[in-house]
Amino acid sequence: MSGIAGRGQLPASGAVLVTGASSGLGRECALELEHRGFRVLAGVRRAEDGEKLLAESLHGRLRYALVDITDDASVRASAELAEREYGGLRGLVNNAGICVPGPLECVDGDQFRRQLDVNVVGHLGVIRAHLPLLRRSRGRIVNVTSGLGKAAVPFLGAYSTAQFAKEALSDALRRELTPSGVRVSTVAPGAILTPIWNKVSEAGDRVLDGAPPAVAELYRSAFQAFMAGNAQQALASRTTPEDFARAVFRALTDARPRTRYWVGADARRMGRLARLLPDALMDRRFSAITASVGAPGPLERQPG
Numbered sequence: 383m384s385g386i387a388g389r390g391q392l393p394a395s396g397a398v399l400v401t402g403a404s405s406g407l408g409r410e411c412a413l414e415l416e417h418r419g420f421r422v423l424a425g426v427r428r429a430e431d432g433e434k435l436l437a438e439s440l441h442g443r444l445r446y447a448l449v450d451i452t453d454d455a456s457v458r459a460s461a462e463l464a465e466r467e468y469g470g471l472r473g474l475v476n477n478a479g480i481c482v483p484g485p486l487e488c489v490d491g492d493q494f495r496r497q498l499d500v501n502v503v504g505h506l507g508v509i510r511a512h513l514p515l516l517r518r519s520r521g522r523i524v525n526v527t528s529g530l531g532k533a534a535v536p537f538l539g540a541y542s543t544a545q546f547a548k549e550a551l552s553d554a555l556r557r558e559l560t561p562s563g564v565r566v567s568t569v570a571p572g573a574i575l576t577p578i579w580n581k582v583s584e585a586g587d588r589v590l591d592g593a594p595p596a597v598a599e600l601y602r603s604a605f606q607a608f609m610a611g612n613a614q615q616a617l618a619s620r621t622t623p624e625d626f627a628r629a630v631f632r633a634l635t636d637a638r639p640r641t642r643y644w645v646g647a648d649a650r651r652m653g654r655l656a657r658l659l660p661d662a663l664m665d666r667r668f669s670a671i672t673a674s675v676g677a678p679g680p681l682e683r684q685p686g
């Protein structure tokens with residue numbers, strides 16, 4: 383299946399950098415893009431993860447680079463490697479990400495900054511470093527966002543903030559880069575079962591443990607029920623990492639790439655509802671999540 387173009391598609395040729403390729407969607411995407419003909423530079427943070435990917439690679443077109451997207455030196459080194467090894471870059475898939483869950487009142491400044499640093503600021507750094515290579519090839523940037531980039535769900539406020547920001551960054555970038563021929567798309571998945579879901583659950587515990595106990599108690603039972611429901615949703619999801627990888631492939635090879643590729647019925651539905659429903663109706667849809675959040679007792683209420 384190497385590099386053959388269908389109708390309305392460009393050939394899968396040249397090199398693509400995928401960040402966050404050690405696990406989940408990024409790993410699947412790196413292997414699938416290699417399978418479909420691209421040369422793949424898989425961004426991982428640990429050499430052992432890179433070696434594991436190499437062991438799974440079947441076509442000899444994958445190599446890895448050590449890239450922490452919040453570390454400028456490693457990002458610069460990846461651009462230098464792409465230039466040296468491939469003479470440029472045809473695509474960049476900004477997939478790396480973390481999720482800091484929790485009621486916003488419980489998310490401290492460091493946790494909030496970390497969320498934005500990885501999911502937004504880091505990606506812009508990667509884009510900046512690799513744009514000279516992408517401009518030369520009139521290449522593609524694919525930003526991985528989420529259904530939560532259009533609708534902010536309670537208890538995932540920090541993550542939604544980052545996803546909204548990444549959507550805005552993608553819109554502005556797409557408009558800025560049109561004259562240069564570099565095309566920008568987002569790929570927005572709904573729930574897909576990957577290791578992120580275990581990490582989210584642990585991160586949620588850390589957020590509540592770090593909050594003042596009286597504040598954490600206001601939210602604990604509602605938040606725990608929400609997290610359990612979320613985990614169930616991921617377990618029950620029919621959307622697969624392969625679906626995601628196919629959408630990324632299309633964003634890289636469609637002759638006329640869309641601005642956004644939804645992956646999964648839930649993500650598509652969320653995007654549609656956010657576009658069509660007034661805020662009051664969206665609030666009502668989410669109200670069950672927060673129904674049991676503790677209200678202040680009579681003595682704590684502020685007058686007026």
Ligand SMILES: NC(=O)c1ccc[n+]([C@@H]2O[C@H](COP(=O)([O-])OP(=O)(O)OC[C@H]3O[C@@H](n4cnc5c(N)ncnc54)[C@H](OP(=O)(O)O)[C@@H]3O)[C@@H](O)[C@H]2O)c1
Pocket residue numbers: 401402403404405406407408426427428449450451452477478479480500504526527528529570571572573574575576577578579581616
């Ligand atoms: N799975 C879903 O349901 C879902 C839904 C919507 C959107 N998404 C988005 O899809 C993307 C991939 O998620 P996933 O489900 O595949 O999660 P995952 O399995 O946890 O993978 C996340 C990847 O990001 C990497 N990463 C984290 N911080 C990094 C940093 N500072 N620099 C470089 N890499 C870093 C991780 O590397 P390490 O292994 O080194 O930590 C890992 O490779 C994320 O952007 C996520 O927001 C996922």
